[in-house]
Amino acid sequence: MALSNVEVAVLGAGRMGRGIALSYAFAGVPVVMLDLKKRSAEGRALLHDEALAEIRRDLEFLVSSGLLDDCKVDKVMDRIGFAAEAQAERMLASAAIIFEGVPEVLEAKQEAFAFVNRHAAPDAIVASTTSTFLVNELAELVENPDRFMNAHWLNPAHLMPLVELSKGEKTSDETVVSLKASLESVGKVPVICAAAAGYIVPRIQALAMNEAARLVEEGVASAEDVDKAIKVGFGLRFSVLGMLEFIDWGGGDILYYASKYLSGKVDPRFESPDIIASNMENQRNGIRDGVGFYDYDAVDVDAYRHSRMQDFVAMLKSRKLLPEEGQARAASEQRAAGAH
Missing domain, CATH: 3.40.50.720 (NAD(P)-binding Rossmann-like Domain)
Structure with missing residues (x-):
């Protein structure tokens, strides 16, 4: 050059x-x-x-x-x-x-x-x-x-x-x-x-990483099982649905009550932000209300769900995490054959 x-x-x-x-x-x-x-x-x-x-x-x-x-x-x-x-x-x-x-x-x-x-x-x-x-x-x-x-x-x-x-x-x-x-x-x-400390990803991941470390510190799970849960649970879902999109799928009210339970049982840090309560009070809980963080008024919800689920299946397939039809029966038969 x-x-x-x-x-x-x-x-x-x-x-x-x-x-x-x-x-x-x-x-x-x-x-x-x-x-x-x-x-x-x-x-x-x-x-x-x-x-x-x-x-x-x-x-x-x-x-x-x-x-x-x-x-x-x-x-x-x-x-x-x-x-x-x-x-x-x-x-x-x-x-x-x-x-x-x-x-x-x-x-x-x-x-x-x-x-x-x-x-x-x-x-x-x-x-x-x-x-x-x-x-x-x-x-x-x-x-x-x-x-x-x-x-x-x-x-x-x-x-x-x-x-x-x-x-x-x-x-x-x-x-x-x-x-x-x-x-x-x-x-x-x-x-x-905006001009705010932590941008988007570092701010979210700092909370998530600290919580993962606390799970080990409190003896809730081993480091191996925490990371396994992240890789085949948390991480997979949020590689297809954004976090706010995921709230809309399940319902903002679900997050509100889950946060309330965790804040009482674990720590006040789990309390939901005001926007969650405000959305709930104004019937903006997500897909079922037609509006949440996103507006679904003009969206073909069935087609939208189908598209996202196809993305999710493709992700699972690429990671070789999809179950196979009859796999439990096949494994049982294989064990039985080995016993003889």
């Missing part, structure tokens, strides 16, 4: 930077990782070799998984550049989109955005991959904050579809539309959330 011809720049060549670079390069977009940290020549060469070697290993995994032809590995690698500070100045000037992925230290962020302010095109979109800093805090470090927002990728970035976009007070609608379009063009699924 000619390093002067890049569309996307990633500040930082750590795990996240490598994943973002691979995501764009795999989709056919020239991308460069920029290392702005002061290093010795040996240290720079080591980082360069480590970063590109890891990306190549990820590509080889995709080959082994049948997702990429072996002959295309070098083609993808040729779309990925690596530049130190001296080269980074001119690399940044040609990038239409810049992802900041330096360590979660304010000083490092300040230095990275100061570099962007000096060398990036004034209309380039700038997005931080931070999981720590709120978008409005970082926007203060960027000239033309209307072009800035947070873009939280989930690891492994080259495989996980979701990217959570957090719009700041000064972020323009044009910036949101452009960044969403860019992400969608490389196969990602962006969602928009």
